[in-house]
Amino acid sequence: MITAGLVLTLAHDEALAPLADFVCVTVGELQPHNRLPIATQCDSLESQQALWDELITLPGVLTMDLVFEDFSDVEDFSSEQLPSRWKRREREGRTHDLTDEISTDLDAEEST
Amino acid sequence: MDRREALKLTALAAATTVASRRVLAQARNPAQNTAAIDPSVVRRMGTDVRWDKAPCRFCGTGCHVQVGVRAGRVVAIAGDQLADVNKGLLCVKGYHVGLALYGSDRLTQPMLKRNGRHEPISWDEAIRIITDKIAADPAGFAMYGSGQWTIPEGYVANKMVKAGLGHNNIDPNARLCMASAAAGYVSTYGVDEPASCFDDLDHADTVIMWGNNPAEMHPILFSRIVDRRARGQTVEIIDIGTRRTRTTGFANHYLEFKPHTDMAIANCIAQQLLASNTHSREWVERFVAFRKDAAQPNLLGEVATFEEYRQKVARYTPEYVSTLSGVSVEQLRMLGRLFGDPAKRITSLWCMGPNQHTRGTAMNRLLHGIHLLSGHFGREGDGPQSLTGQPSACGTAREVGTFAHALPGGLLVANPEHRHETEEIWNLQPGRINANIGLHTVEMWKRFSTPSSEGGSVHTIWVQVTNPGQSLPNLNRLFKPSRQLADKFLIVSDVYPTATTREADLILPSAMWVEKNGMVGNSERRTQQWFKMVDPPGQARPDAWQTLAVARALFDRAIPGMRDKDGNFLFEFKRPDGTTVPAWEWAHFYDVNVDEQLFEEYRRFSRFKHKDLAPYGEYVRARGLRWPVVRQPNGVWKETRYRFIEGEDSYVARGKRVQFYHSTSRDDRAQMWLHDYVAPPESPSPEYPFWLCTGRVLEHWHTGSMTMRVPQLRGSVPQAYVELNARDAVRLGIANGALVLLESPRGRLVIPAWIDGRGRPPEGSVFVPFFDERLPINDLTLDAHCPISKQPDYKKCAVRVSLAPAGATVTAPSPASPAPNRGG
Numbered sequence: 001m002i003t004a005g006l007v008l009t010l011a012h013d014e015a016l017a018p019l020a021d022f023v024c025v026t027v028g029e030l031q032p033h034n035r036l037p038i039a040t041q042c043d044s045l046e047s048q049q050a051l052w053d054e055l056i057t058l059p060g061v062l063t064m065d066l067v068f069e070d071f072s073d074v075e076d077f078s079s080e081q082l083p084s085r086w087k088r089r090e091r092e093g094r095t096h097d098l099t100d101e102i103s104t105d106l107d108a109e110e111s112t
Numbered sequence: 113m114d115r116r117e118a119l120k121l122t123a124l125a126a127a128t129t130v131a132s133r134r135v136l137a138q139a140r141n142p143a144q145n146t147a148a149i150d151p152s153v154v155r156r157m158g159t160d161v162r163w164d165k166a167p168c169r170f171c172g173t174g175c176h177v178q179v180g181v182r183a184g185r186v187v188a189i190a191g192d193q194l195a196d197v198n199k200g201l202l203c204v205k206g207y208h209v210g211l212a213l214y215g216s217d218r219l220t221q222p223m224l225k226r227n228g229r230h231e232p233i234s235w236d237e238a239i240r241i242i243t244d245k246i247a248a249d250p251a252g253f254a255m256y257g258s259g260q261w262t263i264p265e266g267y268v269a270n271k272m273v274k275a276g277l278g279h280n281n282i283d284p285n286a287r288l289c290m291a292s293a294a295a296g297y298v299s300t301y302g303v304d305e306p307a308s309c310f311d312d313l314d315h316a317d318t319v320i321m322w323g324n325n326p327a328e329m330h331p332i333l334f335s336r337i338v339d340r341r342a343r344g345q346t347v348e349i350i351d352i353g354t355r356r357t358r359t360t361g362f363a364n365h366y367l368e369f370k371p372h373t374d375m376a377i378a379n380c381i382a383q384q385l386l387a388s389n390t391h392s393r394e395w396v397e398r399f400v401a402f403r404k405d406a407a408q409p410n411l412l413g414e415v416a417t418f419e420e421y422r423q424k425v426a427r428y429t430p431e432y433v434s435t436l437s438g439v440s441v442e443q444l445r446m447l448g449r450l451f452g453d454p455a456k457r458i459t460s461l462w463c464m465g466p467n468q469h470t471r472g473t474a475m476n477r478l479l480h481g482i483h484l485l486s487g488h489f490g491r492e493g494d495g496p497q498s499l500t501g502q503p504s505a506c507g508t509a510r511e512v513g514t515f516a517h518a519l520p521g522g523l524l525v526a527n528p529e530h531r532h533e534t535e536e537i538w539n540l541q542p543g544r545i546n547a548n549i550g551l552h553t554v555e556m557w558k559r560f561s562t563p564s565s566e567g568g569s570v571h572t573i574w575v576q577v578t579n580p581g582q583s584l585p586n587l588n589r590l591f592k593p594s595r596q597l598a599d600k601f602l603i604v605s606d607v608y609p610t611a612t613t614r615e616a617d618l619i620l621p622s623a624m625w626v627e628k629n630g631m632v633g634n635s636e637r638r639t640q641q642w643f644k645m646v647d648p649p650g651q652a653r654p655d656a657w658q659t660l661a662v663a664r665a666l667f668d669r670a671i672p673g674m675r676d677k678d679g680n681f682l683f684e685f686k687r688p689d690g691t692t693v694p695a696w697e698w699a700h701f702y703d704v705n706v707d708e709q710l711f712e713e714y715r716r717f718s719r720f721k722h723k724d725l726a727p728y729g730e731y732v733r734a735r736g737l738r739w740p741v742v743r744q745p746n747g748v749w750k751e752t753r754y755r756f757i758e759g760e761d762s763y764v765a766r767g768k769r770v771q772f773y774h775s776t777s778r779d780d781r782a783q784m785w786l787h788d789y790v791a792p793p794e795s796p797s798p799e800y801p802f803w804l805c806t807g808r809v810l811e812h813w814h815t816g817s818m819t820m821r822v823p824q825l826r827g828s829v830p831q832a833y834v835e836l837n838a839r840d841a842v843r844l845g846i847a848n849g850a851l852v853l854l855e856s857p858r859g860r861l862v863i864p865a866w867i868d869g870r871g872r873p874p875e876g877s878v879f880v881p882f883f884d885e886r887l888p889i890n891d892l893t894l895d896a897h898c899p900i901s902k903q904p905d906y907k908k909c910a911v912r913v914s915l916a917p918a919g920a921t922v923t924a925p926s927p928a929s930p931a932p933n934r935g936g
């Protein structure tokens with residue numbers, strides 16, 4: 001489990017409501033200048049990243065800064081085992097056929 | 113309460129502490145704070161976690177982290193609330209700096225290439241092989257280092273080469289990122305590095321980004337700016353760029369210019385100031401002198417007059433420059449009005465855009481010039497400031513003087529007095545320091561990749577802390593040919609396998625970050641220190657030890673340069689009782705604080721150019737100090753925020769107000785340079801109709817050798833891509849994600865397209881990041897460079913773009929025979 005503390009800067013109070021839908025997010029008390037402390041707890045680095053990607057794209061979330069992270073449960077990882085669409089494609093012998101996944105990935109990235 | 117709940121509360125408490133602060137990411141007086149991290153974090157993490165400070169391993173911002181260590185392993189990272197630079201915040205890279213230690217493919221033992229395979233060898237054998245190479249051919253040996261060298265690491269390497277081998281063939285990769293900025297400062301103020309500091313970001317009315325994308329490259333600094341908006345302050349952002357980036361999204365004005373025409377835009381601002389008489393008469397009369405290039409461009413140039421300057425810029429009217437640059441007349445006039453308003457506080461920020469430029473030194477001078485001409489200088493929020501990409505590009509490359517032309521403390525090998533001072537401090541025979549400037553990066557690698565029979569005089573290169581097999585420009589000319597030459601030997605010290613280690617003849621495993629003691633210097637002259645916290649894996653050892661061990665082995669073989677004039681080894685380390693510690697033996701390396709002793713010796717150089725550093729112990733206590741750090745009558749060591757300004761800088765004489773005390777005209781004036789716009793060496797043509805710009809992305813640090821091993825970062829941006837404008841894509845029949853063939857006169861690459869993605873190049877331009885070693889865009893870039901700084905231009909060359917043929921794979925085929933080179 002990976003635990004992180006973050007500060008979201010919100011454009012307005014209404015941005016608070018959607019955060020209640022995230023079970024991995026614990027929302028703290030809204031601070032002056034619409035700064036919101038939150039904690040996130042995820043099972044893996046990948047799911048943490050996916051969550052953060054989603055949080056930063058929520059309407060009204062201006063910036064997201066990280067303040068604390070505990071990764072004592074993360075085991076050694078190898079660059080060969082890293083999550084990579086590239087590796088998956090290589091394994092599947094599809095290095096020439098990137099169209100679907102790349103466009104999806106990059107479209108998602110674009111919205112951030 | 114279970115552990116999960118305790119950790120959650122810990123995280124929330126830390127976030128609440130930072131969020132409740134009145135001001136994020138800035139603090140003038142860290143002494144007012146009581147703790148580096150929230151005490152509740154310390155309490156809840158438990159007494160088995162030991163916390164200590166360190167600067168982040170990655171960019172030149174120099175954020176401080178608190179590192180949590182349990183049972184010999186880094187397990188947690190917290191923002192350091194005492195740090196002036198980041199005030200408890202870190203960007204996504206900074207938070208994963210702890211994880212970057214723990215990829216299981218860390219290099220853990222020396223390896224020698226035999227019959228095409230890397231085979232483990234002992235350290236003793238590795239040191240012997242290097243020593244054999246150097247002893248046999250000292251003049252054919254060169255060192256290629258980095259802005260990621262710690263200060264002591266760079267100092268040891270510099271002294272081993274310049275004192276020990278008697279030549280100056282050592283250069284850092286910083287040549288590729290900020291040599292133009294250094295040349296700009298030296299030729300303008302007579303001394304390197306910014307006069308101002310990051311405090312400007314808290315006070316500027318307007319921040320101008322000159323070809324700069326800090327939202328991705330210096331995110332904490334950018335947060336510092338946009339956080340002011342969250343607090344209800346007005347801060348205007350002007351983005352002057354060649355493609356839309358994340359920074360553009362926050363900008364009030366976006367001025368898109370045709371590549372290379374930034375020089376004309378700077379001249380246009382000067383033209384308007386003079387035409388409207390809104391320049392600062394006081395600055396022109398009291399604080400500046402004028403210079404123009406000599407026949408052979410150099411740092412000093414020739415004396416010019418204000419009238420010549422006026423005539424030079426007269427033709428850069430908004431109308432003319434608009435035609436040249438593509439920026440509208442109204443936008444250019446807006447810049448002219450802005451600089452003409454003395455009430456405004458204007459900060460200019462730049463990084464690779466003006467630096468990686470075949471007229472990089474000139475462009476840097478012009479940026480300083482418009483600030484000097486308008487008097488926008490020396491107040492909080494009002495001045496020019498370059499940023500660096502590496503954690504110690506300033507601290508090690510520039511201040512320790514690991515460039516081929518430099519000596520420590522801003523001294524120069526070409527200056528007899530400077531050589532004399534160096535020989536005094538190093539206790540060398542007079543004349544030991546070679547007066548000839550060594551080989552700059554491009555020349556060093558060119559000679560390494562040229563057969564010995566054809567003038568390739570460099571035979572062995574030792575690379576430390578960098579990845580030239582991926583980051584050099586024009587790899588097909590500067591790097592790859594050497595790998596086919598039997599008498600060229602490549603030694604690489606690194607922490608992970610890279611494009612360079614794969615091609616190395618000898619690989620040395622290095623300790624990284626908190627696996628060793630260290631000191632670095634960030635972009636605002638801030639020198640920072642940390643202690644070793646965990647052991648490196650396997651047999652990995654600090655680069656400073658590696659260099660010391662080789663130097664000692666050379667000494668033991670009676671190589672004369674490794675002795676000082678009294679016959680002692682160049683590097684002596686003493687215990688408090690005065691006995692010598694053989695720190696070159698691994699078993700004794702940590703018997704004393706080698707960093708401290710090297711730093712105290714290096715510190716003696718810092719007085720010559722008023723770059724005074726405090727004793728080591730001051731840095732142990734502080735979160736970095738900005739030089740000059742000057743001891744006050746009350747014994748306090750005072751750092752300097754604004755150089756050359758009375759009341760801020762201890763070296764400015766009373767009553768002077770502004771004093772450029774290293775003025776090259778020796779009259780306390782800064783130099784304003786006359787430069788015309790000149791066309792780039794390579795532009796789009798019918799054969800190669802697109803501009804190619806290369807650069808970085810938020811998630812990956814430079815060549816990705818560390819960040820591509822962090823799952824979150826790699827997961828976010830798993831591979832490189834080419835950014836294309838949507839109209840170009842339609843015209844060429846390229847869909848998002850389709851494979852594109854990029855070709856330049858030097859190489860080609862098949863790479864997926866990202867159309868109107870995170871960055872949005874205009875029609876006729878493409879952008880490719882360089883972090884992905886599987887997609888080496890530097891096969892295509894050119895090695896033409898600035899004639900003064902010798903920094904290559906990675907930001908513009910000409911390419912052809914087409915849909916890759918059916919069946920093409922994402923690969924980077926090297927040309928069967930090297931393509932003709934058009935680089936300079």
Ligand code: SF4
Nearest residue numbers: 168170171175203206
């Ligand atoms: S901004 Fe730079 S120094 Fe700061 S945390 Fe990010 S990478 Fe590290």
